[in-house]
Amino acid sequence: MKKLFLAFVVIIIGSVAVIWVLSKQQSKSLPAGVVADRILIQKGLRRLTVFRQGKPLKTYQVALGRNPQGKKTKEGDCRTPEGIYTIDRRKQSSKYCRALHISYPNQADVAQAKARGVSPGGDVMIHGLPNALGFVGKLHLIRDWTLGCVAVTNPEIEEIWRVVPDGVVVEIVP
Numbered sequence: 001m002k003k004l005f006l007a008f009v010v011i012i013i014g015s016v017a018v019i020w021v022l023s024k025q026q027s028k029s030l031p032a033g034v035v036a037d038r039i040l041i042q043k044g045l046r047r048l049t050v051f052r053q054g055k056p057l058k059t060y061q062v063a064l065g066r067n068p069q070g071k072k073t074k075e076g077d078c079r080t081p082e083g084i085y086t087i088d089r090r091k092q093s094s095k096y097c098r099a100l101h102i103s104y105p106n107q108a109d110v111a112q113a114k115a116r117g118v119s120p121g122g123d124v125m126i127h128g129l130p131n132a133l134g135f136v137g138k139l140h141l142i143r144d145w146t147l148g149c150v151a152v153t154n155p156e157i158e159e160i161w162r163v164v165p166d167g168v169v170v171e172i173v174p
Helices: 002-024 107-116 134-142 154-163
Strands: 038-042 047-052 055-061 083-093 097-102 125-127 169-173
Touching: 047 154, 055 154, 083 125, 097 154, 125 154
Parallel strands: 038 169
Antiparallel strands: 038 047, 047 055, 083 097, 083 169, 097 125
């Protein structure tokens, strides 16, 4: 019983410490009128950076698909794609707080899937947290949880939504 109580206390203290550290990592908002012209997603670093004229504007930590190793090869593999895409549309209302649609699959992705006789999948987005779960905040970063999308906190997707217009290039690298 004593060991169980001690384990419980350690878990509580550890959780409070993680929440405190993550809350301190909030960075300054981008000023009004700033417009990004490129997004770089580095899967291995779990990082999304928005750029303007080759200079980084801001970096966000992200959660990826539940099976993050390797590039997306078929529908349902829970992988985040790798390659060059664009933001081709937005979803203001969805089951997540805002979503920017990534133009996956591109022609190469379609050809690769067709050669293997599978669907490449689609509907890959940069989005916030599920509706009604925004309070989770940066704790969502503890593990990769999406079906292949790139997830940030709700305040972060609001900012990304504001500074990233449709047509912006999205490069996703391992």
